[in-house]
Amino acid sequence: MSSHDEFDAFEGAARASLSSRAMAARPAPYLDDLNPAQREAVEALEGPVLMLAGAGTGKTKALTSRIVHLLNTGKAQPNEILAVTFTNKAAREMKNRVGRMLGHAAEGMPWLGTFHAICVKLLRRHAELVGLKSNFTILDTDDQIRLLKQLIAANNIDEKRWPARMIAGIIDGWKNRAWTPEQVPASEASAYNNRGTEIYDQYQRRLRDLNATDFGDLLLHMVTIFQKHEDVLAQYQRWFRYIMVDEYQDTNVAQYLWLRLLAGGHRNICCVGDDDQSIYGWRGAEVGNILRFEKDFPGAKVVRLEQNYRSTPHILAAASGVIRGNEGRLGKELWTDAEEGEKVRLIGHWDGDEEARWVGEEVEALQRGTRGIRPLSLDAMAILVRASHQMRAFEDRFLTIGLPYRVIGGPRFYERLEIRDAMAYFRVVTSPEDDLAFERIVNTPKRGLGDKAQQNIQVTARQHGVSLLEGARILLAEGGISGKGAGQLRALVEGIDRWHAVARWHGVAPAEDADAVIEEGPTPPKGLVSHVELAQVILDESGYTEMWQNDKTPEAPGRLENLKELVKALESFENLQGFLEHVSLIMDNETENSEEKVSIMTLHAAKGLEFPAVFLPGWEDGLFPSQRSMDESGLKGLEEERRLAYVGITRAEEVCTISFAGNRRVFGQWQSALPSRFIDELPEEHVEVLTPPGLYGGGYGAAGMQSQLHDKASRADVYNSPGWKRMQERQTHRPMAQPQEVRNQVIDASAISAYTVGERVFHQKFGYGCITAIEGDKLDIAFEKAGPKKVVAKFIMSADDVPF
DNA sequence: CCATCCAGTGTTTTT
DNA sequence: CACTGGATGG
Numbered sequence: 001m002s003s004h005d006e007f008d009a010f011e012g013a014a015r016a017s018l019s020s021r022a023m024a025a026r027p028a029p030y031l032d033d034l035n036p037a038q039r040e041a042v043e044a045l046e047g048p049v050l051m052l053a054g055a056g057t058g059k060t061k062a063l064t065s066r067i068v069h070l071l072n073t074g075k076a077q078p079n080e081i082l083a084v085t086f087t088n089k090a091a092r093e094m095k096n097r098v099g100r101m102l103g104h105a106a107e108g109m110p111w112l113g114t115f116h117a118i119c120v121k122l123l124r125r126h127a128e129l130v131g132l133k134s135n136f137t138i139l140d141t142d143d144q145i146r147l148l149k150q151l152i153a154a155n156n157i158d159e160k161r162w163p164a165r166m167i168a169g170i171i172d173g174w175k176n177r178a179w180t181p182e183q184v185p186a187s188e189a190s191a192y193n194n195r196g197t198e199i200y201d202q203y204q205r206r207l208r209d210l211n212a213t214d215f216g217d218l219l220l221h222m223v224t225i226f227q228k229h230e231d232v233l234a235q236y237q238r239w240f241r242y243i244m245v246d247e248y249q250d251t252n253v254a255q256y257l258w259l260r261l262l263a264g265g266h267r268n269i270c271c272v273g274d275d276d277q278s279i280y281g282w283r284g285a286e287v288g289n290i291l292r293f294e295k296d297f298p299g300a301k302v303v304r305l306e307q308n309y310r311s312t313p314h315i316l317a318a319a320s321g322v323i324r325g326n327e328g329r330l331g332k333e334l335w336t337d338a339e340e341g342e343k344v345r346l347i348g349h350w351d352g353d354e355e356a357r358w359v360g361e362e363v364e365a366l367q368r369g370t371r372g373i374r375p376l377s378l379d380a381m382a383i384l385v386r387a388s389h390q391m392r393a394f395e396d397r398f399l400t401i402g403l404p405y406r407v408i409g410g411p412r413f414y415e416r417l418e419i420r421d422a423m424a425y426f427r428v429v430t431s432p433e434d435d436l437a438f439e440r441i442v443n444t445p446k447r448g449l450g451d452k453a454q455q456n457i458q459v460t461a462r463q464h465g466v467s468l469l470e471g472a473r474i475l476l477a478e479g480g481i482s483g484k485g486a487g488q489l490r491a492l493v494e495g496i497d498r499w500h501a502v503a504r505w506h507g508v509a510p511a512e513d514a515d516a517v518i519e520e521g522p523t524p525p526k527g528l529v530s531h532v533e534l535a536q537v538i539l540d541e542s543g544y545t546e547m548w549q550n551d552k553t554p555e556a557p558g559r560l561e562n563l564k565e566l567v568k569a570l571e572s573f574e575n576l577q578g579f580l581e582h583v584s585l586i587m588d589n590e591t592e593n594s595e596e597k598v599s600i601m602t603l604h605a606a607k608g609l610e611f612p613a614v615f616l617p618g619w620e621d622g623l624f625p626s627q628r629s630m631d632e633s634g635l636k637g638l639e640e641e642r643r644l645a646y647v648g649i650t651r652a653e654e655v656c657t658i659s660f661a662g663n664r665r666v667f668g669q670w671q672s673a674l675p676s677r678f679i680d681e682l683p684e685e686h687v688e689v690l691t692p693p694g695l696y697g698g699g700y701g702a703a704g705m706q707s708q709l710h711d712k713a714s715r716a717d718v719y720n721s722p723g724w725k726r727m728q729e730r731q732t733h734r735p736m737a738q739p740q741e742v743r744n745q746v747i748d749a750s751a752i753s754a755y756t757v758g759e760r761v762f763h764q765k766f767g768y769g770c771i772t773a774i775e776g777d778k779l780d781i782a783f784e785k786a787g788p789k790k791v792v793a794k795f796i797m798s799a800d801d802v803p804f
Numbered sequence: 805c806c807a808t809c810c811a812g813t814g815t816t817t818t819t
Numbered sequence: 820c821a822c823t824g825g826a827t828g829g
Contacts, residue, residue: 805829806828806829807827807828807829808826808827808828808829809825809826809827809828810824810825810826810827811823811824811825811826812822812823812824812825813821813822813823813824814820814821814822814823
């Protein structure tokens with residue numbers, strides 16, 4: 001069943017290409033569009049090439065031109081080119097651009113895609129070599145965790161000490177390094193008393209039994225196959241005449257091996273990357289891969305793209321200043337012809353809420369065009385945060401002021417509870433042996449099938465060596481289940497049978513009996529012709545829709561809405577199975593909403609994007625650079641954080657605004673922080689320090705920004721102010737020095753007793769006042785100007801401590 | 805079997 | 820604080 005078309009097409013095309021190869025190359029106008037470095041990279045078609053492409057240097061342009069050039073010179077047919085990206089977005093864009101350059105759609109590029117998508121295609125063809133059937137399912141993280149939990153329980157391991165999440169992380173790490181259970185080095189294995197490898201081994205067996213893979217397996221299995229089956233490898237080495245890789249700095253060991261194996265014959269491999277933008281070390285990416293390229297492929301041509309077409313000189317200079325702090329770089333210096341533009345703007349705030357408030361106002365100001373540059377559309381602006389929890393403050397604020405925003409890469413559509421439940425139903429219906437899916441839905445909605453009943457099913461299934469669904473059937477037949485749940489279970493099983501029959505009628509039956517089914521499959525019920533309708537029926541008849549209709553919680557309507565969307569999304573697919581495949585790999589939720597919106601996303605999600613105006617909030621030590629990253633990976637971690645800063649700044653075309661807050665709510669507790677060390681690394685001649693607005697509003701409180709309160713000029717040169725110097729002193733020598741203590745006194749709950757009724761205090765907004773009552777951290781204060789108010793202690797300070 | 809309450813725990817980053 | 824998992828009682 002699975003398509004040989006890409007290859008058959010290849011065979012035919014290959015013959016055709018022989019003749020076209022003999023032809024003289026057609027004129028190539030696209031070459032004139034390139035700068036010398038780009039052109040060099042595009043024209044170096046044979047042999048290994050490393051394209052070191054800095055941010056905004058036209059790397060995608062070069063890459064797509066290269067593909068077009070390969071086609072145009074007749075060196076390769078579309079299906080002879082293997083072009084790998086990391087994200088679906090990147091793959092899509094490349095496809096579009098190639099299509100545009102060719103003047104027609106680039107459907108002929110079946111091997112342009114993500115590592116994972118390409119590996120799935122290959123693995124479906126060779127699944128049997130690793131003990132799978134070609135219709136294997138791909139588990140997501142959620143299933144993975146549940147599977148591991150079962151194994152942990154079965155092994156009597158204390159889940160407190162070894163949480164499933166952690167084990168999953170360890171196993172993922174091993175897979176990223178292309179280690180099968182047997183290949184995990186003893187030194188690694190012993191770190192977990194060899195229990196880890198034991199679980200890993202069991203986990204892999206279980207996956208095989210379930211005819212399933214996880215994400216890491218897709219690559220691992222292919223590497224295994226290539227290593228063990230020379231003939232298969234040789235076949236692909238021949239098929240893929242030219243290989244191109246985007247974001248090479250993000251490849252992990254498994255991906256690296258995969259590439260090296262495939263390129264092993266002709267070595268026509270072109271890797272594009274930027275060591276300064278390597279930000280995925282935490283998930284196994286090895287910067288070493290790119291740093292080592294010339295050793296791996298001796299004689300490789302190295303081309304540097306250094307002319308930046310994106311950002312203004314100030315922004316570039318700021319970014320360069322930061323990244324300069326890293327060691328062991330391949331070395332690139334970006335330059336640009338662009339006009340000077342605005343300096344990078346820096347501003348400190350009292351706390352995170354105020355930062356969000358200020359950013360909201362700035363966004364509106366930029367939109368109105370009152371910030372010195374032309375009015376910008378909301379689409380032209382982005383807020384890039386280090387960690388997703390930072391998004392909340394902005395969402396809250398934007399909601400209250402009615403500023404439209406979109407969160408990119410947030411909690412994804414397909415990861416929502418109701419969507420995953422619905423998907424589990426679809427999975428059971430398309431592949432009845434999918435035990436994980438069955439488990440998920442058997443008692444959702446509640447069918448009176450609790451732990452005991454489910455265990456019963458498990459045991460029966462295991463005894464008979466069949467799937468859970470079959471186990472349930474047997475259990476029912478044997479009468480091994482008592483009254484109440486029995487009826488419901490029977491209804492469910494019958495329902496699945498019914499739906500499955502229809503699904504098979506749609507042509508999604510497992511390969512073995514596909515023919516039989518098409519011949520003599522049951523006639524679908526009247527009116528039930530499309531898989532879209534089938535999906536709706538499944539959700540309705542199973543009681544799942546009803547479950548949410550009866551749910552009175554505020555999120556229930558939204559969930560029903562999402563389910564509707566899900567069913568609608570099915571329209572663009574042939575059948576349920578096609579849809580499931582799509583979802584497991586293409587988890588992006590690009591709701592192409594045309595309304596103008598500000599984008600909010602993590603720095604990681606922003607890689608590869610660009611915006612005229614970029615906000616980089618939360619530059620505080622511990623948050624960015626993240627404490628955890630530094631604790632876990634030390635200097636390496638810090639350097640990765642610094643690269644993240646570099647990525648962030650280089651997203652900006654015209655306006656780049658960095659901000660930090662003195663106080664932030666963490667775990668519901670107020671914590672104070674110092675400005676990020678990366679702020680110190682910004683070259684001051686390229687930075688303009690802004691004064692926070694408001695009477696005494698914001699500022700970095702008692703520390704550096706204080707000087708600006710004295711200097712009423714709105715563009716105080718903070719770098720040369722005593723306040724800034726002092727702050728730097730403190731940062732390097734005594735991180736929690738005096739001004740910090742002052743603040744802690746105010747924040748720290750234990751220090752609240754520092755206030756007494758009658759004491760004169762100061763508040764950011766309300767000014768001076770007297771405390772009239774104290775309850776917990778809430779103070780009643782009679783303000784001199786604003787009158788009596790109830791205020792949380794953190795917002796006030798003793799009048800004696802007011803620094804001006 | 806299910807709903808509810810409590811305690812403990814965790815926040816990077818994701819194909 | 821917000822979410823989860825476990826314990827408890829109906």
